[in-house]
Amino acid sequence: MKTNVIQLEAHDDVISIKDKMAWQSCQRMILVWPKKGRILHNELELVLLNREANSLGSELALVTHHPVISEWALDSNVPLFASISAAERSAWKADTKGSIANKVPKGVDANKAIRAQLPRQASSKPETPLTKGLALVISLGALIALLVVLLPHAEITYFPVTSLQEVEIRIKASEVFSGINPSGGIPAKAVFIDVNGEKAMPSTGKVSIPTTKAVGEVIFTNLTFSDVTLPTGTLLLAGDQTLTSFSLTEAVVVPAGVIDSAAGKVEALITGTEGNLAANSVWTLPGGMYALVSVSNPEKFSGGGGVETPSPSAEDYALLERQLLEDLMIQGLASLQAEKVEGLVYIEPSLTLEKILLSEQVNKIDEPADEAILRLNVRLKIFGYQQSDLNAIADLVLTSNQPQGFVPVKDSITLNRVGDFRVDDFGQAAWTMKASRLLVPEWNMEQASANLAGMKVNQAQSLFSNIFAQRSPAVIESWFSKWPWMPFLSTNISFASGDVQ
Numbered sequence: 364m365k366t367n368v369i370q371l372e373a374h375d376d377v378i379s380i381k382d383k384m385a386w387q388s389c390q391r392m393i394l395v396w397p398k399k400g401r402i403l404h405n406e407l408e409l410v411l412l413n414r415e416a417n418s419l420g421s422e423l424a425l426v427t428h429h430p431v432i433s434e435w436a437l438d439s440n441v442p443l444f445a446s447i448s449a450a451e452r453s454a455w456k457a458d459t460k461g462s463i464a465n466k467v468p469k470g471v472d473a474n475k476a477i478r479a480q481l482p483r484q485a486s487s488k489p490e491t492p493l494t495k496g497l498a499l500v501i502s503l504g505a506l507i508a509l510l511v512v513l514l515p516h517a518e519i520t521y522f523p524v525t526s527l528q529e530v531e532i533r534i535k536a537s538e539v540f541s542g543i544n545p546s547g548g549i550p551a552k553a554v555f556i557d558v559n560g561e562k563a564m565p566s567t568g569k570v571s572i573p574t575t576k577a578v579g580e581v582i583f584t585n586l587t588f589s590d591v592t593l594p595t596g597t598l599l600l601a602g603d604q605t606l607t608s609f610s611l612t613e614a615v616v617v618p619a620g621v622i623d624s625a626a627g628k629v630e631a632l633i634t635g636t637e638g639n640l641a642a643n644s645v646w647t648l649p650g651g652m653y654a655l656v657s658v659s660n661p662e663k664f665s666g667g668g669g670v671e672t673p674s675p676s677a678e679d680y681a682l683l684e685r686q687l688l689e690d691l692m693i694q695g696l697a698s699l700q701a702e703k704v705e706g707l708v709y710i711e712p713s714l715t716l717e718k719i720l721l722s723e724q725v726n727k728i729d730e731p732a733d734e735a736i737l738r739l740n741v742r743l744k745i746f747g748y749q750q751s752d753l754n755a756i757a758d759l760v761l762t763s764n765q766p767q768g769f770v771p772v773k774d775s776i777t778l779n780r781v782g783d784f785r786v787d788d789f790g791q792a793a794w795t796m797k798a799s800r801l802l803v804p805e806w807n808m809e810q811a812s813a814n815l816a817g818m819k820v821n822q823a824q825s826l827f828s829n830i831f832a833q834r835s836p837a838v839i840e841s842w843f844s845k846w847p848w849m850p851f852l853s854t855n856i857s858f859a860s861g862d863v864q
């Protein structure tokens with residue numbers, strides 16, 4: 364007869380067991396219980412497994428030594444075996460009265476029945492009132508002794524003699540350092556910030572605004588043997604490097620003959636002093652006119668002028684840039700301090716201009732304006748260091764120079780900068796720092812409490828004053844003011860340092 368042996372795991376439950384039973388159905392199924400793990404939570408789950416086996420046309424048997432599972436199996440008429448081989452050899456019949464049933468107690472009532480069958484042992488000697496009273500006195504005495512040992516506690520306030528330890532350390536902060544070193548080097552971190560601002564000042568430059576045109580008289584000389592007529596508005600150009608345009612204000616007829624000439628009135632095309640030509644200026648005739656006539660001005664031109672008005676100069680904007688950069692440096696430093704990362708200390712003299720992102724001259728140079736207005740958007744750079752790095756170097760140097768037999772009163776160290784920061788062209792900062800802390804004589808607190816345990820208070824005070832140097836006697840406060848002894852347990856003795864001077 365084919366038998367399917369299913370080894371259960373500690374993480375199995377009713378659903379996973381049903382899945383395993385359905386994988387390979389046969390006439391007989393053996394569920395082998397693991398040594399550890401709670402697979403079934405109640406007898407009903409075992410009944411459900413038995414029904415599942417019946418629905419698959421199989422018989423179900425268990426191999427387990429678990430007392431609770433065994434009891435459920437017996438109650439549910441599920442065959443129970445001690446081993447797999449026994450299950451394969453034996454007939455599958457519910458063993459409700461056999462050896463297994465007799466070995467496994469069924470429920471609380473069965474346990475009570477077994478306990479009732481145990482023989483009772485009577486006391487060999489009856490208790491007398493004296494015995495009971497003596498036992499009570501001994502118990503009370505033991506309780507009192509236990510309270511005397513456990514309850515008392517004391518606090519000793521001591522006032523040690525202190526000494527000041529001071530050292531001066533040369534500190535150098537740089538980006539090239541990756542960590543602290545005993546020689547005083549600490550890593551520096553670059554921090555950037557963008558700030559912008561605007562500044563104005565009265566214009567110191569002057570510029571002339573053209574208002575009138577220059578006028579003058581020119582002489583036309585005929586270069587041909589026929590009359591030359593020049594109409595009104597004829598364009599004439601004067602000047603050597605910079606040409607100024609003029610036009611005839613009235614028509615001119617130059618008589619025939621190479622020595623004949625005629626005068627004509629001209630006016631500058633644009634306003635301003637540019638048209639005030641000097642006498643005998645160089646003239647240029649456009650088109651083919653240069654082959655017909657020549658032009659000269661025996662007299663200088665006049666009449667061209669303008670109004671003088673303030674205008675920004677290059678010097679104005681150079682001064683504004685210096686002043687505005689100073690303001691932005693102050694503004695940037697204030698912003699950095701307001702948004703400072705906890706533990707980061709900025710080296711203020713290392714603040715420099717990293718880059719000008721935007722520079723705008725609102726009123727252009729040599730253009731009429733009462734004010735020069737400059738807008739700047741810049742990026743600033745500053746170096747900082749971690750305060751913890753400075754504390755670590757100070758602790759390292761102080762500890763290496765600490766006198767033997769002394770320990771610090773507290774973990775805190777007082778740091779003061781001596782002089783100013785000195786920053787080189789590479790952004791490396793150097794300064795001198797003074798580190799100091801208070802020291803007290805070193806002593807063993809646990810050994811002292813062990814020596815003082817169980818002593819009288821006045822004797823303990825005398826003994827404690829000889830352990831290390833103290834500027835005033837220690838104060839012992841007991842749990843009860845009239846209690847003459849120190850606690851018997853050393854763990855009930857605590858110490859507190861008084862005011863440190």
